[in-house]
Amino acid sequence: MEQSGVAFGTSGARGLVTAMTDAVCFAYTVGYLRHLAALGEFAPGAPVAVAGDLRPSTPRILRACVAAIRHMGGEPVFCGYVPTPALCLHAFARGCPSLMVTGSHIPADRNGIKFNRARGEFMKSDEAAMRTLDVALPEGWFDADGALIAAGTLPEPTDVVPVYVARYRAFFGPDALSGLRLGVYQHSAVGRDVLMLVVEALGGTAVPLGRADSFIPVDTEAVRAEDAALAREWAATGGLDAILTTDGDSDRPLLADAHGNWLRGDVLGILAARFLGAAAVATPVSSNTALEKSGFAQEVRRTRIGSPFVVSAMTEAAEAGITPSVGYEANGGFLLATDIAQGDRVLHALPTRDAVLPMLCALVLARRQNTDLAGLVATLPPRFTLSDRLMNMPTAQSQAEIEKLARHPAEGARALGFIHQPEDLAHVDQTDGLRMTFANGEVIHLRPSGNAPELRIYVEADTPERAAALLKTGFDAVSVWKTR
Numbered sequence: 001m002e003q004s005g006v007a008f009g010t011s012g013a014r015g016l017v018t019a020m021t022d023a024v025c026f027a028y029t030v031g032y033l034r035h036l037a038a039l040g041e042f043a044p045g046a047p048v049a050v051a052g053d054l055r056p057s058t059p060r061i062l063r064a065c066v067a068a069i070r071h072m073g074g075e076p077v078f079c080g081y082v083p084t085p086a087l088c089l090h091a092f093a094r095g096c097p098s099l100m101v102t103g104s105h106i107p108a109d110r111n112g113i114k115f116n117r118a119r120g121e122f123m124k125s126d127e128a129a130m131r132t133l134d135v136a137l138p139e140g141w142f143d144a145d146g147a148l149i150a151a152g153t154l155p156e157p158t159d160v161v162p163v164y165v166a167r168y169r170a171f172f173g174p175d176a177l178s179g180l181r182l183g184v185y186q187h188s189a190v191g192r193d194v195l196m197l198v199v200e201a202l203g204g205t206a207v208p209l210g211r212a213d214s215f216i217p218v219d220t221e222a223v224r225a226e227d228a229a230l231a232r233e234w235a236a237t238g239g240l241d242a243i244l245t246t247d248g249d250s251d252r253p254l255l256a257d258a259h260g261n262w263l264r265g266d267v268l269g270i271l272a273a274r275f276l277g278a279a280a281v282a283t284p285v286s287s288n289t290a291l292e293k294s295g296f297a298q299e300v301r302r303t304r305i306g307s308p309f310v311v312s313a314m315t316e317a318a319e320a321g322i323t324p325s326v327g328y329e330a331n332g333g334f335l336l337a338t339d340i341a342q343g344d345r346v347l348h349a350l351p352t353r354d355a356v357l358p359m360l361c362a363l364v365l366a367r368r369q370n371t372d373l374a375g376l377v378a379t380l381p382p383r384f385t386l387s388d389r390l391m392n393m394p395t396a397q398s399q400a401e402i403e404k405l406a407r408h409p410a411e412g413a414r415a416l417g418f419i420h421q422p423e424d425l426a427h428v429d430q431t432d433g434l435r436m437t438f439a440n441g442e443v444i445h446l447r448p449s450g451n452a453p454e455l456r457i458y459v460e461a462d463t464p465e466r467a468a469a470l471l472k473t474g475f476d477a478v479s480v481w482k483t484r
Contacts, residue, residue: 001131008127009450012114014103017057020111021146022064027135029068029099032115035130036097041118044073051079051087052101053190053249055215057111061101063151065113071138080157083191083250084114085354086164092119102249106452108215120351123308161194168360169201171347176364177204183234183243186211187218191250191355198356209234220247220254221331222389223262235260242363242373246355253332253355255362257373264385265332267377270294272358273326275365276340280317282310282327285431286445286458293381298322304432306450310335311351334358383460384467388475390455393482398448398455401481402434409436416477418444442466444474
């Protein structure tokens with residue numbers, strides 16, 4: 001971890017592809033399985049499910065992980081190139097460990113390994129325990145560059161897609177989307193064909209759009225300008241009721257209305273939680289505060305950014321008897337801590353990010369209320385969030401600048417042009433990064449990314465126009481940090 005440059009982020013081990021050598025990925029996997037063995041969740045002969053996204057580097061990394069599983073005496077079960085939640089659904093149901101080779105939304109020159117426990121996500125406590133392990137690589141297995149000398153092959157794939165699709169058909173019904181013409185922006189998402197199958201299984205007409213042969217880093221939280229333009233173009237010419245897509249490993253959704261406007265993930269999360277009748281909702285501190293203003297949830301728990309923190313908070317709520325308990329992130333990934341029952345239909349818990357569920361919830365809720373997605377969003381309290389990222393900003397530099405700002409936040413916010421007078425700063429929250437709430441209710445939140453050398457900028461305001469202006473102010477102000 002210290003020497004390779006491949007470190008734990010908010011979603012597993014991440015790093016440059018050049019740093020993620022076979023030896024590094026092998027060592028990570030051995031350490032992971034040794035940790036699970038200490039917990040009684042792995043032993044020689046036990047299955048370990050694996051899958052990957054569509055990055056060019058993924059097959060090689062998968063082979064290194066499979067080699068490590070075999071070295072530890074495990075039985076690798078290759079689930080193919082499928083969405084992360086499809087892998088988890090299969091593995092959790094069988095009580096076996098699983099790992100997903102994916103870099104999610106980050107560029108193709110980077111990749112990662114997302115580890116899971118036998119029945120849930122890898123938590124921060126698991127990461128801390130894994131860090132204490134010393135792993136010795138087997139002699140003669142790797143060349144001087146860390147490449148496996150005999151890489152071996154992946155097992156024949158186990159098809160986990162039918163069960164994943166059936167999960168939604170059984171809960172929503174075969175006619176839930178009948179009459180809807182839905183565009184599926186495919187790009188390079190690993191779940192691009194699975195999403196088509198889900199739409200059709202629920203009676204909708206799926207229209208494939210924008211399929212790509214090379215990897216495209218679609219970020220559901222910081223939507224690229226080209227993706228915004230594509231959605232407007234398709235909406236103007238395609239006669240579509242909505243457009244659906246996901247990030248690279250298809251655990252985070254992005255849903256556009258009939259006008260081609262992408263819904264924010266934290267807005268989608270509110271709609272899904274409301275549709276499912278959630279009593280407890282866990283979500284990061286960066287998510288839209290329209291959740292609290294909506295007033296449907298008995299309890300809201302705000303967390304640090306990252307699914308392990310959301311999982312922990314929603315699990316605590318469930319254990320306290322506040323059910324149904326759900327969680328979501330600002331990127332749209334939705335998690336179920338408890339089963340959801342509607343009539344005689346039950347959607348079983350899946351405590352990992354899912355992209356499909358929140359999009360279906362929003363589409364079905366809009367139909368039930370005799371409106372479209374734009375009309376449904378209009379029923380929420382008027383709070384608008386936006387985010388962007390300052391790329392190629394070293395994490396250590398971001399942390400240093402934020403720590404400096406946190407020491408004197410009012411003066412710093414004034415110097416950056418966020419406020420005119422120190423008293424205009426109403427509240428500071430350091431749950432994750434530095435979140436500043438101003439006297440007029442507007443918010444600027446600065447945080448180093450946990451997955452890449454990027455500085456994340458989040459804003460919230462009462463109108464889309466003010467949110468856009470605030471984001472530009474925040475981005476322009478912190479951009480000067482790169483020149484110091």
